[in-house]
Amino acid sequence: MAPPILKLDDIFLSFGGTPLLAGAGLQVEPGDRICLVGRNGSGKSTLMKIAAGMVEAQSGEVFRHPSATIRYLEQAPDFAGYSTVQTYAEAGLGPGDDPYRVTYLLEHLGLTGEEDPNRLSGGEARRAALARVMAPEPDILMLDEPTNHLDLPTIEWLEDELRKTRSALVLISHDRRFLEKVSNATVWLDRGTARRLDRGFSHFEAWRDEVLEAEELEQHKLGKAIEREEHWLRYGVTARRKRNMRRLGDLHSMRANYRGHKGPQGTVQATVTEAKESGKLVIEAEAISKNYEERTIVSPFSLRVHRGDRIGLVGPNGAGKTTLLKMLTGELTPDAGIVKLGTNLEIATLDQKREDLDPEETLSHYLTDGRGETLLVNGEQRHVAGYMKDFLFQPEQIRTPIKNLSGGERARLMLARMMARPSNLLILDEPTNDLDIETLDLLQEIVAGYNGTVILVSHDRDFLDRTVTSTIAPAVPDAPDGRWVEYAGGYTDMLAQRKGAQEERRHAEKQEKARSEAxxxxxxxxxxxxxxxxxxxxxxxxxxxxxxxxxxxxxxxxxxxxxxxxxxxxxxxxxxxxxxxxxxxxxxxxxxxxxxxxxxxxxxxxx
CATH class of the missing domain: 1.10.287 (Helix Hairpins)
Incomplete structure (x- = not known):
């Protein structure tokens, strides 16, 4: 076995109250592709920052090989002092690194390098940061949510690139398919400690369930042992007093362990507040189109959306997904064609733009719109503290400003507000960003079991496969020209149908070619x-x-x-x-x- 190039052992860190990390560890060896998983707020990003030397633990041992190079993907890159994206990315290179790598990565990430760093969108900033950390091909590459704001073609390219890299990887991501394809080991951060499985993410959930079941069984055995000891102390022979005192001490110790055991964090408990049933026909679009200057975003496209449909919108960034979505919901008027909305529509929207949240607003004020401390959920008045608890927020967070929340907590907060509002049409724009696996599972169940209609934009292939009944995608995936096609089923079904159509087309072309040659x-x-x-x-x-x-x-x-x-x-x-x-x-x-x-x-x- 190769010696580790990075090792964290018995790491402790607390910000007051329950420790965030209590004895956590992480070991990285050459060739490792580790996915770091755990609930939102479990300390994944903090542990990664400690490993990268950006945060100092209160106690514990940190070993980094003296010659090892480490690069960490920042969530909010600092572009101060850089005139172009090219100069920003090249600043990450070390002595002897190949500057052509920067040009190669920027090109494949859809950037020219001449962009002004201060005018980049969230997705473009993420791509620039990826180019900067990947270009040196460091010994250890640490990527925190690298797929956020990336479109599917770029995510698939990134998967291939990471599989080929010589760097050891430590990854945090909500994208199941991405982790399954890239990882060969899994570190589960749970209740302050870390457990390692030397297999990829595809084996994680079965292993996690086995661990929790074994833990529950051990607690049950401990409870029974306490009952036996209590019975012995009450009714046993008391002549050997020293032995009794020892057993009494053991009992106190067992009781302390039993009471002090902290079970796994609960799951989000929530359902969507559904409005009265909408009309059978929810949306009817007839030959709608949209152009911006000389570019065609949507060429004549027709669609009928019926009650109960769950439709996914996919495509590269800039293909026009948001434009098409806004036209279908009546928010944007098409240049040509007609959109008719059905009757009794109650629309609830989950926007991917977390920056639209007021950072100074408290959780209570945001959830209730400033109307006291109660809100109406499914026809029932709920105190905001109790409703927040359903989404794993603590009662003491009721007055917490939104600016103090992590990305995952902000996603859960927006989800909580959306679910409290009566709806029969859900519009979800990148709903999976920053959500942990367990909350993703809940959202998947909600979307799949929703009685109303769902239209969602997502780059999460696994989520699409598990939820949608049809998928709308550009007719030409690599070079969108405004033509959109609806495919039955999820993302994988769409790929299969698209491949079948391409093979039929190639077969017809070959037949025609052979006839002409004959x-x-x-x-x-x-x-x-x-x-x-x-x-x-x-x-x-x-x-x-x-x-x-x-x-x-x-x-x-x-x-x-x-x-x-x-x-x-x-x-x-x-x-x-x-x-x-x-x-x-x-x-x-x-x-x-x-x-x-x-x-x-x-x-x-x-x-």
Whole structure:
């Protein structure tokens, strides 16, 4: 086993009251891809900052290898003193680092490098910060919510880039699919301590449930042991007083452990306050379109949304998702076409822009709109402190200013306010940002079981697959031209349908090409004879064998690369296999196309 390049042991940190970290640890070795998971407020970001040297623990040991380089992705980058994004990103390079890496990363992240850092959107700032920390290829790369504000193509590119990097990774993310694809180890931060599983995130939830069940069983056994000891002390023989006193001390110790046990943090308990049923037809859009200057954002698009539909909107940043959403809800008038909204609509909106919150406003004032200390939820008057508790806020936070909340707590607060308002149409814009896994599970259940209608914009592929009944996406994903298409099912279903349509189109193009070649002068001699040339016949007979061999070679390499420890143990072999796999796939595709053309030519000549 390689020696650790970073080790945190028995870390303690408290801001008063219950300690945030109490004996937590973290160990990073070369090749590690660690996902750091836990509830909002469990101290994930704080532990990562301690590891990066940005926060000092009150006690505990921190070891960083003297020659190790560490880069930490800042949530709020400081652009002061930088005239362009290029200069900001290049400032993260060290001696001997390749400056071309900055240009390469900025290009793939959708930035030119000439942008003014002080005029960047939230998503652009996140991309610039990613380029700065990734460019040096440090020994340890620490990424806190790297996918926030990124669109799906960029997230998928980032996954590939992180799988190829030589850097060890420590990741915090709400995106299940992202963690499943990138991680090979999981550290669970729970009630101040850290547990490690040497497997990726896909195995985490089953393991977590096993740990909690075992813990609950131990508590049950301890309770029974206390009952037995109490019975012995009351009714047992009292002649051996010293032994009795010892057992009495043991009983006091067991009682203290039992009472002092702090169970896992509760789950959010909430349901949406539903309004009266809307009309059966919720939205009808007929040939709506929108242009900004010379650019087409939405070309004529028609859609019928019925009560109970759950529709996902996906696409690259700047494709026009928000514009289309605003037109569908009547907030924006289309340049052409008509939008008709159904009857009895009560709309509740969850906006991704957390900055719209007033940082000086208290939680109580925000939830009640300043109308006292009660609010109406599902027809029942609730005290704001009790309602806040459903969303894991403590009663003492009732007067806390919003500016003191973490990103995850702000997301939960906005969720609490939205759910308290009667609605039959939910509009959710990036609802999964900053939510922990457990709260995501609750939101997923709410959306899937909502009796009204849902339209959501999200880059979270797993969330889309679990919730929506149809997906609207650009017709041309890599270069949106204003055309939008509705696909049945979630994100994965959309990809499958899109792939099927592409294959059908390629097949039709090949058929047309083969027909044109069969009738062209170049094949006239063969056509006159009514048979293929010797070379063509040989290829037609032998290509299936070569394709089968290529498929076997591909399967063999894929099996070797499926070993989760291969990259850690032998990154050179992993990279070689990846390059060979790419070449074999290209070769197989070329052989398939050649065989199809020859087979179609043979049918043409014989028919």
């Amino acid at each position: 009738s062209s002068p170049s094949v006239e001699p063969a056509k006159a004879k009514g048979k293929l040339s010797f070379k063509q016949k040989f290829a037609l007979e032998n290509l299936p064998k070569e394709m089968a061999k290529a498929e076997a070679d591909i399967a063999a390499r894929e099996e070797k690369m499926a070993d989760p420890n291969l990259f850690t143990k032998d990154p050179g072999t992993f990279n070689r296999l990846a390059a060979e796999l790419e070449k074999l796939r290209e070769k197989l595709m070329g052989m398939e196309e050649e065989w199809l053309e020859l087979e179609m030519l043979r049918e043409e000549l014989e028919g």
